[in-house]
Amino acid sequence: MTSFPLHLLRHGEPEGAGRLLGHTDTAPLASGIAACVAQARELDLEVLIASDLTRAKHAGEAIAAMTDISLTIDPRWRELDFGQWDGLPPNAVDGAALSRFWDDPDGCAPPAGERWSDLVGRVARALADLAAAPTLVVTHAGAMRAALAVLCGFDSRQSWAIDLPYASLLSVRVWPGETRAAQIIGLRP
Numbered sequence: 001m002t003s004f005p006l007h008l009l010r011h012g013e014p015e016g017a018g019r020l021l022g023h024t025d026t027a028p029l030a031s032g033i034a035a036c037v038a039q040a041r042e043l044d045l046e047v048l049i050a051s052d053l054t055r056a057k058h059a060g061e062a063i064a065a066m067t068d069i070s071l072t073i074d075p076r077w078r079e080l081d082f083g084q085w086d087g088l089p090p091n092a093v094d095g096a097a098l099s100r101f102w103d104d105p106d107g108c109a110p111p112a113g114e115r116w117s118d119l120v121g122r123v124a125r126a127l128a129d130l131a132a133a134p135t136l137v138v139t140h141a142g143a144m145r146a147a148l149a150v151l152c153g154f155d156s157r158q159s160w161a162i163d164l165p166y167a168s169l170l171s172v173r174v175w176p177g178e179t180r181a182a183q184i185i186g187l188r189p
Contacts, residue, residue: 003175005150005185006143007043008148012036013166014055021055022082022113022142032123033062035167043136045069050138051077060138060166079140080105083113083163104121105156116156120146126153132176140183144170149181165189 012032014021022032036059043068050060052075064071087092101129105116126137145159151172162172171186 002132004132005044005134006130006147006172006174006182007040007045007134008147008170008172009036009039009059009136009138010141010144010164010166010168010170011051011053011056011059016087017166019080019087020085020093020110022086023053024028024082025054025088025171027151028058032166033059036066036142037062037066038168039167040066040136042139044134045136046133047131047135048072048138049077049135051079051140053078053140056138056140056142063136072180074120074126077137077139077143078122080119080142081110081114083110085113086154087108097119102160105160119143120149124150127174128187130173130176146182147172152184162187164189 011027012035014026014028014032016026028171040063048060048064048067048069049072050056052073057073060071089099101110109115120144123143127147127150141164144164145162148154149159151174169188173184173185
């Protein structure tokens with residue numbers, strides 16, 4: 001079975017950094033786009049995908065221009081929907097409710113928001129549709145963690161324990177098949 005490298009790149013710093021930016025569509029800073037382009041510069045790619053949210057899509061467009069690879073936009077790579085908390089700074093959310101969410105993101109989803117298992121499910125569907133070719137996905141920290149849950153079997157605590165700063169690049173080697181398997185091959189903050 002042939003494996004392929006899958007690179008997951010978190011978008012660069014956006015306007016309003018530090019808020020719960022799930023589906024809130026904020027623009028990226030120019031420095032954030034430049035940081036993403038720098039991370040992608042040395043990658044050998046055949047496929048380029050980005051979330052449809054502006055902060056990821058604009059970085060994907062800049063990488064596409066640099067590599068001359070067509071960009072595919074896929075909304076399944078969006079960040080977790082924080083519902084009523086979306087766009088708020090964490091200190092504007094009830095602390096106990098936020099703690100319950102971080103402890104159990106599936107059982108204590110944000111009001112009118114997305115459960116962790118829903119995010120994992122949509123990322124799993126996006127992963128299942130990937131071609132077995134060197135791929136870069138410009139996405140969000142939550143979607144990257146969901147991919148690790150799918151590919152490596154991490155539970156939510158393990159997934160959320162990984163620090164993924166803006167413009168961090170997580171690379172995994174994926175073995176496609178009925179049950180995908182992967183090995184982490186690098187993390188560049």
